[in-house]
Amino acid sequence: MRTKxxxxxxxxxxxxxxxxSSLRDALNGLGILIVExxxxxxxxxxAICVLALGLLTGLNGLEWLLIFxxxxxxxxxxxxxxxxxxxxxxxxxxxxxxxxxxxxxxxAGVLICSVFAVLVGVWVFVPGLLR
Numbered sequence: 001m002r003t004k005x006x007x008x009x010x011x012x013x014x015x016x017x018x019x020x021s022s023l024r025d026a027l028n029g030l031g032i033l034i035v036e037x038x039x040x041x042x043x044x045x046x047a048i049c050v051l052a053l054g055l056l057t058g059l060n061g062l063e064w065l066l067i068f069x070x071x072x073x074x075x076x077x078x079x080x081x082x083x084x085x086x087x088x089x090x091x092x093x094x095x096x097x098x099x100x101x102x103x104x105x106x107x108a109g110v111l112i113c114s115v116f117a118v119l120v121g122v123w124v125f126v127p128g129l130l131r
Contacts (some may be wrong), residue, residue, distance in 0.1 A: 039078060069120075071117065073116065078108050
């Protein structure tokens, strides 16, 4: 099994084995995100509840698209935020003002995406629930 660095050195040659290896790495990252990040577990529970509510309320195609987009956006932001935190902690383990600012800004990105997701949820679900 080749390492990520060894796969990059091959000069862009396509390899199905390398693609499966990359998929394994991504799934490993998803597992790390869920196991190690408390907020990711909260996002998981909320996403499952939202999907269940979508099934119960009979969303149309556009509504499902908006829900999936909002959920994906929050998960992407959480993954990037967690990755930044891991890199910062590895590079500068002690407290540092700029590292703290970087982490706060990344967390703000998750907050922005989460607020957007809530607004999408309200826009999609409230009219159906009021009927």
